[in-house]
Amino acid sequence: MEENIVKGEEIQRKIKLNLGQLTFEALKNYGDNVLQVDAETDEILTASLLLKQGIRLATFLKEHGVSHGDTISVISENRLEVCLIAVASFFVGATFAPLNPDYTGGELNHALNLSRPKIVFSTPSSLSKLTGITTNHTDIKLIVVFGSHESKKFLQGLDDIIRGAENDEIPTTFAIDSYDPKETVATILCSSGTTGKPKGVMITHENITSCIEILTKVFLQMKKEADSDSSDTITGITPFFHSFGFLAMYLHILRGKRLIVFKKFKPKIFLEAIAKYKLKALVVPPPLLVYLVRDPLVKKYDLSSVKEVYAGASPLNKETEMELKRRFKLRRAGQSYGMTETTWAVIATVNIEGKSGSVGVVLPGMMAKIIDENGRALGKNQRGELCLKGPMIMKGYVGNKEATMHCIDKDKWLHTGDIAYYDEDYHFYIVDRMKELIKYKGFQVAPSELEDLLVSHPSVLDAAVIGLPDEYAGELPMAFVVKKSDQEVTSEVLQEFVNKNVSPHKQLRGGIVFVKEIPRNQGGKILRRILKDSALKTGFKHKL
The missing domain is CATH 3.30.300.30 (ANL, C-terminal domain)
Structure with missing residues (x-):
């Protein structure tokens, strides 16, 4: 065994199902559990309604020729409909490829060339942008717009497809293909590369189910330490087209927990939601944590329920972290490290004694090492490139074998391009980037x-x-x-x-x-x- 490899706690893989099968069983068991709440309208989505609508939409997809190996896209801000499209996609074995609604026409054109969807779901606000370029994409057979819409040859309304689903009976079984979780691509999420153009990151069903098992183990440990489950209700404010936002959203569905969905960050609505739902844990990008310690409006709301905060998607500076702990009397504040290419976080703060400035420790089932310019694994407190290995590492970049081989070496190590080190307690610190992103x-x-x-x-x-x-x-x-x-x-x-x-x-x-x-x-x-x-x-x- 190579020296200086830092390993997370061993974990026994138990999930053998694909995401479609796993989601069906989970939603069937959760019944009337509220899974999502729209922060602006207070509209709720229960597990039973999501299952009924998911079956309706999956049936529609099958009728329109969508099956295992095809791709479904959605261009939308965070909305309750997004998880429905993901669920239906997994039910039929299709790949789910969400898109940034802020993309320009050129950026959207490039992203569609990567994922090549057969059906695209869209908010009304993105429809004109989408229809303006569909002539360039012969793979797209249909556009489904949120809400009701007059049915046309290439355009239908989502509400018209799922209308009345709430009155359907929940079947004891549902025909879901038994596709291979290890090889089947569940999502294609866009990640920028140093070449300038986004690359399509292929995340398999096994990548995501591994993430579920790993994080479940972490949550159980954190619950034991805190004697409560702070993750019962969290904020869904990171965009669902972002790997961090999508996995946070879908993991909560599979756990039967509640997610407060924010279309965009609006200070008053954000603060009101924390107070109204007495959120114990905030899992948000660092800019929102900076906002919480800087904006005077925050003091007008009772945020005393918040006991834990976690930064994801980008680094949290040490000063902000310390100020958060002081201001909110937190029992835990920390951050995590991951990439679109790693499915979700692979290094994270998992215990109350997390170190300030550190991104945490290697999660169960994963491995990490720091290498020098010659590829030699370095020891403690030595800076070099961070490399990662384990069941959450992506399958590769869609249609780009060269970029995949450049990123993942022959021994299956993912080269992150980030400069890091770990200390005597195996806590990791990100200090710079080799990449120019x-x-x-x-x-x-x-x-x-x-x-x-x-x-x-x-x-x-x-x-x-x-x-x-x-x-x-x-x-x-x-x-x-x-x-x-x-x-x-x-x-x-x-x-x-x-x-x-x-x-x-x-x-x-x-x-x-x-x-x-x-x-x-x-x-x-x-x-x-x-x-x-x-x-x-x-x-x-x-x-x-």
Whole structure:
């Protein structure tokens, strides 16, 4: 056995079912358990209603030729309907591929080329964007819009499909194909790469059922320590098209627990929900935790029920963590580390004695190591690249074997591109990134994508994009631009140009600085550290 490999506690795999079979049995047993609540409308979704509607929608999918191996997509903000589409997809053995509703037409076009869905579900607000590009995607046979809609050849309303399902009888059995959980892709979630274009991450049924078993073990340990289950009700505010948000949502369905669903972050609604439902645990991105310790509005609400907070999707700084503990008298505050490629978190704070600044310990069933430039596994307190291995590691990138082989080596280790170390107690710390990705509020932004866009402007000769550190957002995309000698252009014009062509999280919120040249090494690689140091020294002002 190779030295310096950190292993989580051993776990015996017991789930042999695929997600369709597992979901059917779970929903049948949970009956009238409230699984989801719309934070704005108070509309509820029970397990029995979800099961009845799921069977209705699965039958509809089958009637329209959807079966094992096909893909279903949904472009939507967080809504109660999203879990219904996922459930129905798993019932028929189809792959579920959620999409960011903020995608521009070009970004959406690329994402659809990755997943190649047969049917796409859409909110009314995204319908015009979607219909505008469907002619480019012959795989799409039908669009189903949320709500009611006049049935047309390529367009139907979701409400019209499931209307009356609440009166259906729940069958004791339901025909679900016995497809192989290890090989069958359950979800395709988009993850940005250093090449700039998102890659489609293939997560199998076994990846997710492994995650369920691992986290169930963790939850039992945490419940034993706290003498209560703080995860009975949690917030569903991280986008469901994001791996962290989707798994949090679906895991709660399979556990029969309640999720408060937020379409978008609205301070008053967010705070009211915490107070109304007396939430004990918050599982949210770090920007919301920063908000809780900074915004004066927070003091107007009784949030005394909150005893535990967990950061996911991006790092939580030590100062915010300490302030949260002080302000809310928390018994546990921590964070976790994971990637879209790891299904969910694989390193996390699982005990009350978690260390401030650490992302936690390796979860049961998983392994981690820190390697140097030669691939040698390093010991304690030595910095190197974090590599991960275990049953939650993705199957690969859809249609991109080269990228898969670059990310996962011959021994099945996933190379994260993040620089980390672990201490004497095997607590891990993330200190830097080998990758050049910018993390804005948990979203990944590829600098090269923005650089290519900027250089496409007729007045721009060269460009470099960095992540400007920001306490609230994590990092803000900021550009350094070299103008062509015979051209004049303002930063406002370039800002508008970029904003029109990218999603909101990719916008240059850190601003634009004009320079004479972009610093590069002899191989032509941009020296981003020099640019970042320059930005920090000048105290460049930015806006969220």
